[in-house]
Amino acid sequence: MAQIRVLRRMASLLTTPLAPEDFLGLVNPLASKRQLRGVVTRVVPETADSATISFHPGRAWNAHEAGQWARIGVEIDGVRHWRSYSLSAPAGHDPAITVTAIGAVSTALVRETKVGDVLFLAPPQGDFVLPEHPRPLLMLTAGSGLTPVMSMIRTLVPRRPDADVVLVHSARSREEALFHDELLELSDQFPGLRVVHWFTRVEGGRRLDLTDPTDLDAICPDWGERAAYACGPSDFLDAASALWDSTDSEAAASGHLTIERFAPVLLPGTGGQGGLVTFEKSDKEVEVDGDVPLLDAGEECGVVMPSGCRMGICRSCLTPLIAGKVRDLRTGEVHGDEGELIQTCVNAAAGPVHLDI
Numbered sequence: 001m002a003q004i005r006v007l008r009r010m011a012s013l014l015t016t017p018l019a020p021e022d023f024l025g026l027v028n029p030l031a032s033k034r035q036l037r038g039v040v041t042r043v044v045p046e047t048a049d050s051a052t053i054s055f056h057p058g059r060a061w062n063a064h065e066a067g068q069w070a071r072i073g074v075e076i077d078g079v080r081h082w083r084s085y086s087l088s089a090p091a092g093h094d095p096a097i098t099v100t101a102i103g104a105v106s107t108a109l110v111r112e113t114k115v116g117d118v119l120f121l122a123p124p125q126g127d128f129v130l131p132e133h134p135r136p137l138l139m140l141t142a143g144s145g146l147t148p149v150m151s152m153i154r155t156l157v158p159r160r161p162d163a164d165v166v167l168v169h170s171a172r173s174r175e176e177a178l179f180h181d182e183l184l185e186l187s188d189q190f191p192g193l194r195v196v197h198w199f200t201r202v203e204g205g206r207r208l209d210l211t212d213p214t215d216l217d218a219i220c221p222d223w224g225e226r227a228a229y230a231c232g233p234s235d236f237l238d239a240a241s242a243l244w245d246s247t248d249s250e251a252a253a254s255g256h257l258t259i260e261r262f263a264p265v266l267l268p269g270t271g272g273q274g275g276l277v278t279f280e281k282s283d284k285e286v287e288v289d290g291d292v293p294l295l296d297a298g299e300e301c302g303v304v305m306p307s308g309c310r311m312g313i314c315r316s317c318l319t320p321l322i323a324g325k326v327r328d329l330r331t332g333e334v335h336g337d338e339g340e341l342i343q344t345c346v347n348a349a350a351g352p353v354h355l356d357i
């Protein structure tokens with residue numbers, strides 16, 4: 001250790017103003033203390049549009065709990081973009097993300113990631129995690145919303161002979177259903193897991209209707225007594241949430257629904273008049289409508305905006321306001337004092353706005 005300290009001191013003298021960590025980071029990307037990184041160890045295609053990317057993270061990574069997510073930074077054309085991804089690997093294992101290609105960053109991850117690539121990381125977070133005490137569970141998922149639940153199932157089912165999990169997963173077809181074969185194998189192997197696939201785009205298929213309890217009653221009659229977890233598109237989650245809120249049966253009242261969203265809940269019709277947004281340090285400006293988040297406005301005109309979850313939870317996007325008013329797209333509230341830190345992912349211009357970036 002003493003030798004390493006001496007070497008670090010010598011390196012420090014030779015490399016100032018850059019810290020030795022910066023150079024160590026060039027040799028071993030996982031050694032950097034300034035920016036947590038991970039090296040891709042495996043890429044497995046899951047469906048035509050999705051892939052699981054496993055990585056070995058640097059030492060500053062905290063082991064994830066099943067169901068948590070992490071911010072992942074990807075460099076595209078020299079610009080680092082941050083997005084959030086649920087960790088699909090079981091707890092106690094190196095992390096993995098399962099990404100579905102829908103936009104620029106996810107498509108780059110799915111189509112271009114190779115073993116040995118370096119991902120930028122932030123530590124895992126989130127409270128969409130398994131309950132402390134085992135109890136009957138109902139997992140309701142659709143599309144890529146299966147990813148956090150897959151981590152829970154992989155963690156719980158093989159380890160707990162007393163597990164009692166019903167998974168209802170909606171996908172367009174068998175070919176588009178994530179982890180389809182693995183789930184069937186797990187349910188064959190472990191009697192505590194029942195898997196119901198609900199395909200919407202096959203002959204005779206239709207969407208799982210959560211606007212009333214009929215479908216759930218047929219699939220899982222004791223659904224209301226189970227601790228329920230749901231993850232999927234916004235309309236699917238809104239319907240599930242309304243169903244749990246509206247149900248007045250005694251049994252259903254004893255269950256509890258925990259939801260994970262991949263996109264923010266915006267108040268419909270919140271956007272009012274927009275305005276000219278000026279990014280002072282970047283010397284850029286753009287005229288935007290009142291429903292465009294400032295984060296999107298900045299990225300559209302080439303400003304490197306800090307970001308993370310893009311849904312108002314991680315606060316990575318905080319940017320100082322120099323002048324003007326902004327509108328919170330979740331509540332409609334118009335606010336803005338000079339120097340206020342603005343969450344650019346969920347606020348839009350309400351008139352001319354100047355940001356210190």
Ligand SMILES: Cc1cc2nc3c(=O)[nH]c(=O)nc-3n(C[C@H](O)[C@H](O)[C@H](O)COP(=O)(O)OP(=O)(O)OC[C@H]3O[C@@H](n4cnc5c(N)ncnc54)[C@H](O)[C@@H]3O)c2cc1C
Binds near residue numbers: 148
């Ligand atoms: C907590 C959290 C966990 C997430 N976990 C995953 C995951 O495990 N796998 C995964 O593929 N994505 C996940 N996402 C979504 C991911 O962060 C990106 O939003 C997504 O990959 C799109 O990024 P993009 O740059 O490709 O497209 P963008 O251009 O940034 O987004 C395109 C649009 O798609 C919307 N969108 C985001 N996710 C979805 C979705 N699943 N289906 C339909 N529309 C969507 C965005 O809100 C946006 O309006 C998660 C998001 C959050 C906040």
Ligand code: FES
Binds near residue numbers: 306316318343
């Ligand atoms: S990007 Fe996470 S709060 Fe804005």
